[in-house]
Structures are given as structure tokens and as C-alpha cells.
Amino acid sequence: MNSPLLEINSITKSYQIAGQDVVVLKQFSMTVGKGEMVSIMGPSGSGKSTLLFILGLFLSPTAGTYSFDNRDVLQLNRKEQAGFRRNEIGFVLQGADLLENSTVYENVEYPLIYAQSKRSGRQKRIHEVLDQVKLSHRIHHSSNQLSGGERQRVAIARALVNHPSVILADEPTGQLDRENSLQVMNYFRAIAEQTETSLVIVTHDQQVAEFCDQIIIIDRG
Amino acid sequence: MRKSDLIRISGRQVFRQYRKNIGVAMIIILGTAGLIMVITMGRSIEQNISSDLEIIGNATRIRVIFKPPETIGAIQDNREFSDRVIKEITRITGIEAVAGIIRKRGYVRATSGEREKQFECLGVDHSFWHIHGSTSLHGTLITAADVRNSKLVCTIGQRVAQELFGSVDVVGKFIRIENNLIEVTGVLDTISMPDKVRHIFLPITTARKRLSRMSPRNRLYIRCSSWDDVLPALRQIPDVLEKFQPGDEVELFFPVEILKRVKAIAFGVKTFVKLALISTLFLGGFGIWNIMMMSVRARTREIGLKKAIGAEDKDILVQFLAEAVLLSLSASTLGILLGWAGVSLTADIINSSPPQELFWFSVLIGFLFSLFLGVAAGIVPAIKASRMEVVTALRYE
Numbered sequence: 380m381n382s383p384l385l386e387i388n389s390i391t392k393s394y395q396i397a398g399q400d401v402v403v404l405k406q407f408s409m410t411v412g413k414g415e416m417v418s419i420m421g422p423s424g425s426g427k428s429t430l431l432f433i434l435g436l437f438l439s440p441t442a443g444t445y446s447f448d449n450r451d452v453l454q455l456n457r458k459e460q461a462g463f464r465r466n467e468i469g470f471v472l473q474g475a476d477l478l479e480n481s482t483v484y485e486n487v488e489y490p491l492i493y494a495q496s497k498r499s500g501r502q503k504r505i506h507e508v509l510d511q512v513k514l515s516h517r518i519h520h521s522s523n524q525l526s527g528g529e530r531q532r533v534a535i536a537r538a539l540v541n542h543p544s545v546i547l548a549d550e551p552t553g554q555l556d557r558e559n560s561l562q563v564m565n566y567f568r569a570i571a572e573q574t575e576t577s578l579v580i581v582t583h584d585q586q587v588a589e590f591c592d593q594i595i596i597i598d599r600g
Numbered sequence: 601m602r603k604s605d606l607i608r609i610s611g612r613q614v615f616r617q618y619r620k621n622i623g624v625a626m627i628i629i630l631g632t633a634g635l636i637m638v639i640t641m642g643r644s645i646e647q648n649i650s651s652d653l654e655i656i657g658n659a660t661r662i663r664v665i666f667k668p669p670e671t672i673g674a675i676q677d678n679r680e681f682s683d684r685v686i687k688e689i690t691r692i693t694g695i696e697a698v699a700g701i702i703r704k705r706g707y708v709r710a711t712s713g714e715r716e717k718q719f720e721c722l723g724v725d726h727s728f729w730h731i732h733g734s735t736s737l738h739g740t741l742i743t744a745a746d747v748r749n750s751k752l753v754c755t756i757g758q759r760v761a762q763e764l765f766g767s768v769d770v771v772g773k774f775i776r777i778e779n780n781l782i783e784v785t786g787v788l789d790t791i792s793m794p795d796k797v798r799h800i801f802l803p804i805t806t807a808r809k810r811l812s813r814m815s816p817r818n819r820l821y822i823r824c825s826s827w828d829d830v831l832p833a834l835r836q837i838p839d840v841l842e843k844f845q846p847g848d849e850v851e852l853f854f855p856v857e858i859l860k861r862v863k864a865i866a867f868g869v870k871t872f873v874k875l876a877l878i879s880t881l882f883l884g885g886f887g888i889w890n891i892m893m894m895s896v897r898a899r900t901r902e903i904g905l906k907k908a909i910g911a912e913d914k915d916i917l918v919q920f921l922a923e924a925v926l927l928s929l930s931a932s933t934l935g936i937l938l939g940w941a942g943v944s945l946t947a948d949i950i951n952s953s954p955p956q957e958l959f960w961f962s963v964l965i966g967f968l969f970s971l972f973l974g975v976a977a978g979i980v981p982a983i984k985a986s987r988m989e990v991v992t993a994l995r996y997e
């Protein structure tokens with residue numbers, strides 16, 4: 380295995396539900412290497428999304444440590460967290476969330492806008508990532524006109540556009556048929572191999588999981 | 601976020617969602633247009649209404665005569681208003697025109713061909729017409745040049761024309777009075793002075809030179825610019841007399857009751873219009889606030905998504921604020937255009953040019969107000985949106 384990119388140790392997360400603490404993650408640890416593809420499996424409600432939110436700094440754990448590139452990222456303030464998300468993380472949300480009433484181009488441009496990248500370089504970069512997911516011909520289509528598989532690929536291109544160190548994908552094939560699922564996983568594989576980007580992919584699907592280098596199974600508690 | 605990106609993104613949002621924004625935009629457009637029209641044309645319209653009411657009620661006209669002499673049985677009262685006094689009264693602010701008249705004592709005999717009749721006769725200034733809101737039925741009423749050059753011309757009432765010529769359109773015909781051949785240059789439309797259908801009007805200068813037994817100039821008619829000017833003018837006229845014609849005391853006549861009522865109506869209307877406009881604009885502001893509040897809720901997912909792909913709180917805040925300001929500013933720009941069109945149209949109708957400075961002043965006010973409206977209505981929703989936690993936003997369905 381390559382040198383580790385991110386490492387979490389003894390992470391515990393509990394939610395307050397009706398005044399009671401409900402533990403979702405308990406003493407959970409994992410390590411992801413550079414360019415490594417990891418899949419997270421587990422039944423519904425086992426805390427997979429919660430884990431990804433913690434990795435993306437959208438949630439802080441109740442206990443445990445998280446180091447990213449040897450930095451303790453749990454110490455970051457709100458502004459630094461946003462910067463961390465912009466520069467290190469590409470998020471592919473559950474259900475291929477695109478901005479409605481916006482074109483493919485505009486969707487992929489947003490991360491560049493928030494990273495204040497120069498306007499002159501944007502177009503080239505957007506074409507590059509759309510080429511990677513074979514969607515250049517759809518560049519000026521509205522997101523509402525795309526099929527499920529195409530939306531998922533736009534979401535991947537958008538996650539890639541800022542050269543992240545890791546892509547976090549929450550059930551990226553959940554709503555796709557077999558053929559489209561395999562296609563998406565092939566893109567992920569290619570990305571991991573060509574750009575040394577690590578991937579953490581939450582999935583239900585055994586066949587999808589088998590594309591990965593490491594399979595982690597979480598179960599309640 | 602770069603400024604150029606901010607403007608692009610919020611512009612896209614506001615104009616792509618124009619269906620949702622159109623109602624609020626209309627309110628702001630109309631409110632701004634109305635505000636501009638009221639500020640710019642308010643005074644012009646008021647003056648115009650006063651001149652219309654003139655015909656009905658003479659609300660802004662003052663009549664000045666000398667106090668009757670104390671001694672009973674005075675043989676002749678020769679007091680008259682000097683040119684100087686007339687000039688000084690004209691100078692009082694709020695006074696638009698002053699006209700002195702002289703009257704024939706008794707009647708004049710006027711002849712045309714075979715016909716001969718007796719009529720009343722007045723010598724007038726050209727401003728006499730303007731003061732009474734009079735217009736001509738045919739030809740032109742006695743002009744300034746006629747007065748200056750003591751021309752042998754006259755304006756006659758309808759009945760005079762009927763009785764002497766058997767018709768009303770008699771411009772260019774001549775009548776003879778005391779051996780003067782006088783051309784009829786105008787027939788008066790006596791709707792503004794129904795009691796003068798049997799009068800012959802000569803330039804005051806001509807009447808003085810050519811006719812016998814004319815009274816001195818002991819009666820003035822004064823017209824104020826608007827009903828707000830009447831009371832101040834009433835206070836100043838005696839002072840002018842005291843200064844330039846000491847000892848000659850005057851009596852002032854003006855339509856107290858009409859003035860009171862007109863003022864009350866005008867005040868009511870003005871207050872109502874202003875209140876209506878201000879509430880319109882606040883309604884617009886409330887509409888923006890409501891739209892932004894609703895869209896913070898409806899756009900929860902968008903906010904979460906944007907934060908997930910790297911937006912800072914500040915990016916979300918400025919975007920929402922920019923959308924609110926852009927909406928109110930673009931609506932008020934349209935409102936200014938509409939207001940300008942309205943001002944030009946009104947100016948055309950009431951025949952006065954729109955005051956440029958007032959117009960630009962009202963544009964400035966309109967802009968500042970809508971900027972304020974946008975910020976005030978947008979700030980709370982924007983803060984709310986920017987504080988939203990990503991997880992809450994993404995789990996929201």
C-alpha cells in the first residue's frame with residue numbers, strides 16, 4: 380500500500396434523538412492510502428453517510444482523531460473547513476445532486492468559482508474533466524435534460540475539477556442500472572490510476588465493491 | 601468569490617427565475633414610477649388644477665379696491681393705483697399676474713352700419729384674461745402689444761356681436777364708438793365671466809385716450825400661482841400700498857370658503873397619494889423579503905450542495921444579498937423609465953416642461969430607496985442561508 384492520505388482513529392458519533400444519545404459509529408478506524416480505492420459497505424442506517432460527512436468535515440465526531448496528510452483537520456475553523464473541502468475533497472452526493480436550471484458547464488464551474496480560479500483557465504479545465512467522463516458533447520445542455528447516468532458523470536466531473544486528493548462518493552451507483560454502474564466504476568478506476576486520487580465509495584452493491592482495493596464493512600455499533 | 605462571478609451568478613438566478621420574481625418586480629416598478637411622478641410633477645399638477653378650478657371658483661383670485669371715503673357725499677373719488685404699485689405687487693412671490701381696469705361711467709353707444717346699441721365698456725390690460733382664465737370664441741383677446749401701442753381694437757362679448765352684427769364670428773369687422781372706428785379682433789368666450797356678455801373691452805391705454813367719462817384705475821385683479829400662495833399674498837399687498845401709496849387704504853376680496861374647501865381637498869388627495877406610494881414601496885420590500893425567505897427554504901438543498909463543493913458562508917451570504925439588491929435595482933430601473941415616460945406624458949398633457957433638477961433628484965431618491973429596500977429585505981434571509989449547516993441542508997428533502 381502507498382503512504383496513507385487520511386487516517387481516522389476510534390471515531391465515535393452519536394446523535395441526540397428525543398433526548399437520548401444514539402450511537403451510530405463506535406470506535407471506528409480506517410486508513411486510506413494515496414490513489415487507493417476503498418469501498419464502504421453496510422446495511423441501511425448503519426452510519427455510512429455519517430462517516431462520509433465526518434470525512435468531509437461536515438460533521439464533527441463525538442470522539443476520535445482524524446488526520447489528513449499528517450494534519451489534524453478536526454482543529455480547523457469554519458472558513459478553513461470550507462477551504463479544505465475546496466482544495467482536498469471532491470464530493471459526489473447521494474442521488475447525483477446537480478444544480479437545477481443550470482447547464483452542465485455551469486455545474487462544473489462552481490467549484491472553480493469558489494476556489495477563485497482565473498477565468499481564463501476555467502474553460503480548458505472544464506473540458507478536460509468532461510472529457511474524462513465522456514460528456515463534452517453535453518456541455519451546454521441543462522442539467523434537467525440529462526439521464527441518471529449522465530447526471531452521475533457530471534457530478535463526478537464536478538468533484539474532479541479542483542484536483543482533489545480524495546473523492547468521497549455516497550452511493551454513486553444507487554440509482555443506476557448495471558451497465559451504467561459498471562461504466563461509472565470504470566471512470567473511478569481510471570481516475571485513481573491516472574491521477575493518484577484516492578476514492579472512498581459507499582455502496583450496497585457487492586459487484587461495485589469488488590472494483591476497489593479495500594472493502595470496509597460497517598455494522599451498527 | 602470574484603465580483604464578476606458574483607454578479608454573473610446572481611444575475612442568472614434573478615433572470616432565470618423571473619416568473620417567481622415578476623409580481624414583486626411589478627410592485628416596485630409601479631411604486632418607483634409613481635414616486636418619481638409625484639416628486640417631479642406634484643407642483644406642476646397642483647398649479648394646473650388651480651388654473652382649472654379658476655373657471656369654476658376663482659380660488660386663487662384676489663380683487664382689490666379702495667376703502668370707501670369717510671366723508672358722506674364726496675363729489676368725486678379720484679384715487680387710482682399707480683404703475684409703481686402694480687409693478688411692486690407683481691413682484692410679490694406667489695403672485696402670477698396683476699391687472700388694473702378702468703370703467704366707462706354709464707354706457708357707450710356703439711354702432712355698426714345701421715344698428716346702434718348701448719353697452720358697458722371696460723379698459724383692460726392683457727393680463728386680465730389670464731387672471732380670469734378666459735379664452736376667445738373667435739380671434740384673439742386684447743394683447744400686450746395692443747395695450748402698449750394704444751391700438752384701436754376691441755374684444756367683445758357674445759351678445760354684443762349678436763346685437764350689432766347678428767352673428768358671433770365677427771373678427772375683422774368694425775364698430776364705431778364716440779367717433780373712433782375700432783376693429784373687432786376677438787370675441788370672448790364668456791363662460792369664465794357670464795356677467796360680461798354685453799361688455800366691450802378696449803386696451804386700457806386706448807380707452808383712456810379716446811373715450812370720455814372713464815373711471816380712474818381703482819380696481820385690481822390679482823392671480824396667485826396656487827391656493828397655497830393666496831394667504832401670504834393677502835398679507836403683503838397692504839404693505840406694498842402703505843409703502844408706495846401711503847394713506848390710500850384698500851379692501852381685499854377673495855373666496856374664503858372656496859379656498860378653504862379646495863385646500864382641504866388638495867391636502868387629502870396629496871396625503872392619500874403619498875401614503876399609497878410609500879405603502880406600495882414597502883409592499884415591494886416585504887415581497888422581496890418574503891421571496892428570499894421562501895427561497896432560503898426552497899433552496900436549502902442548493903445551499904448545502906454549494907457548501908459541499910467548497911462555498912464559504914460568506915459566498916452564500918453575498919450571493920443571496922446580491923440577488924435581493926439586483927432584483928430591487930433592476931425593477932426600480934424599469935420604474936424610473938416608466939416614471940420618466942409618465943412625467944413626459946403628464947407634462948405634455950398639462951403643457952408644462954418637467955423640471956429637470958426635480959426629476960434627477962427623484963431618480964436618485966428612487967435608486968437609494970430601492971437599494972435600501974433590497975439590502976433591508978435581503979439581509980435576514982441571506983444570513984439565515986449562510987449559517988445553514990451542510991448536513992441539515994443535505995438531509996432536507
Ligand SMILES: Nc1ncnc2c1ncn2[C@@H]1O[C@H](COP(=O)(O)OP(=O)(O)O)[C@@H](O)[C@H]1O
Pocket residue numbers: 394395396403421422423424425426427428429430
Ligand atoms: N441529524 C441526525 N439526527 C439524528 N439522527 C440521525 C441524523 N442523521 C442520521 N441519523 C441517524 O443515524 C443513523 C445513520 O444514518 P446514515 O449515516 O444516513 O446511515 P446510512 O447512510 O448508512 O444509511 C440512522 O439511523 C439515522 O436515522
Ligand SMILES: [Mg+2]
Pocket residue numbers: 427428429473549
Ligand atoms: Mg446514506
